[in-house]
Amino acid sequence: MxxxxxxxxxxxxxxxxxxxxxxxxxxxxxxxxxxxxxxxxxxxxxxxxxxxxxxxSRDELLTALIIDAYDSVGETAERAHRTAAAENAAPARPGTHLARWVAVACAVRDWALAHPHEYALIYGSPVPGYTAPQATIGPASRVGLVFIAIAEDAHREEGIGLPPLTAELRPEAERIAADLAPGLPPAVAAPLVAAWSQLFGLLSFEIFGQFNRVVEAREAFFRQAVTELARTVGLLDRRG
Amino acid sequence: MxxxxxxxxxxxxxxxxxxxxxxxxxxxxxxxxxxxxxxxxxxxxxxxxxxxxxxxSRDELLTALIIDAYDSVGETAERAHRTAAAENAAPARPGTHLARWVAVACAVRDWALAHPHEYALIYGSPVPGYTAPQATIGPASRVGLVFIAIAEDAHREEGIGLPPLTAELRPEAERIAADLAPGLPPAVAAPLVAAWSQLFGLLSFEIFGQFNRVVEAREAFFRQAVTELARTVGLLDRRG
DNA sequence: CCAATTACGAGAGCAGTGCTCTTGCTTTTG
DNA sequence: CAAAAGCAAGAGCACTGCTCTCGTAATTGG
Incomplete structure (x- = not known):
């Protein structure tokens, strides 16, 4: 340019x-x-x-670092997705998409463990009186987009088995699906957003020390929880 | 004294x-x-x-505020639990414990929305170079203990239907159960800790603005997600 | 009851911070 | 080649956490 x-x-x-x-x-x-x-x-x-x-100003410097951090973890997630997709390219084998989901989640976790302060910068408390500028929202959504892509692939290739939406949540779920995942049925989009935030709940508690003296086998615990999370968005495991 | x-x-x-x-x-x-x-x-x-x-020092003042904040949200959770338990005291009606779970979660969410900076203080990034002193760990566990109590009641009164643990996670789950919920089978204790952290993932994303332009009907979304979370720890809804 | 001890408030001061403004100098541009 | 714009440097302002000293007030022991 x-x-x-x-x-x-x-x-x-x-x-x-x-x-x-x-x-x-x-x-x-x-x-x-x-x-x-x-x-x-x-x-x-x-x-x-x-x-x-x-x-x-100092805030502008921090904003630049925030954008870089979002891009860094976003790129990590995208790379993990590509790698996992290349490793098991067979389209119709069940469990494929769940494996990719877990691989991406673990890659994000590895990034967070390697860059705890950058993680805190973007997923911890927002800095004083600070409201995220427009420039951050693009990089900020990269990780989420990867999970959306996995869910879309799974839905297209394997189908997804999920209970129908409750009447209360249907309009919201339809709005979410229309806004950020047009290829996804609303019954998948809503749980997907929930799973996305819950994934970072697991990460924040680990990074910020809330698991101290509670969870010891962190990686095994995380893999299990994240696998369960994948089920809530309808990803099927190897048992079909 | x-x-x-x-x-x-x-x-x-x-x-x-x-x-x-x-x-x-x-x-x-x-x-x-x-x-x-x-x-x-x-x-x-x-x-x-x-x-x-x-x-x-300033850090000591902050620590005092942190303890107060933990006590504040902990007491909120305990009060919500007592109220919910009093409202539906019938022991064997299915859905009772799920309703309590959702009530407590919503109470914690209300507290967080009313005290966002105090929420950030205890569940956001830990302050610079700061490691939680011993005095905080008691108050910090009050909310978790409420959810443990609900799960224990549910397990005792209704039983809990959950798949068995994977071999990989069994020792960790047994340790967790022994350490902080001796009345709970390991197959419940591990998902409970996961659900606990995931609950705060939902809250942090809402409080810290990650749901901006993504989720609009926040309360409905939260109730649905938290109900689903209760299912992952084996709480049964009204349909049995 | 009085003296010694202790707790306390006030002030000055130190090193550090984000940020602004002015002053020269160098590079770029018309 | 002169005018304009970009830049580094320094001084300075208002603020921060924190330390130290110094008189005064309350508390305690003899």
């Missing part, structure tokens, strides 16, 4: 990247609350006011 | 409470990150250094 025009623009891109890298380093080391513009500038050998040429 | 001995001790208790109240007010208004010791002191007409006679 836009080629680099001169030394100035090239330098700007590099400095911007260096700031984000250093900020990410501090984020990983100490958490978002202790990320300091002055410390970033200090580490980069510049004075703090110079940094404002690149990010108009 | 300890009676108030003099004017000094009485004053200390009152000032401590006043500090916590003002801090809670600021927490509700601006969130934990913007809670400032100096602002609290200012509002109370004292100088900031005087506040350190009552709380040795």
């Amino acid at each position: 836009s080629a680099i025009r001169g030394a100035r623009e090239r330098a700007r891109i590099e400095v911007t990247a260096a700031i984000k890298d250093e900020a990410r380093k501090q984020l990983a080391a100490e958490g978002a609350a202790k990320l300091s513009l002055r410390a970033v500038a200090r580490e980069l050998g510049m004075v703090s006011s110079a940094l404002y040429r690149y990010f108009p | 300890s009676a108030i001995r003099g004017a000094r001790e009485r004053a200390r208790i009152e000032v401590t409470a006043a500090i916590k109240d003002e801090a809670r007010k600021q927490l509700a208004a601006e969130g934990a990150a913007k809670l400032s010791l100096r602002a609290v002191a200012r509002e109370l007409g004292m100088v900031s250094s005087a506040l350190y006679r009552y709380f040795p």
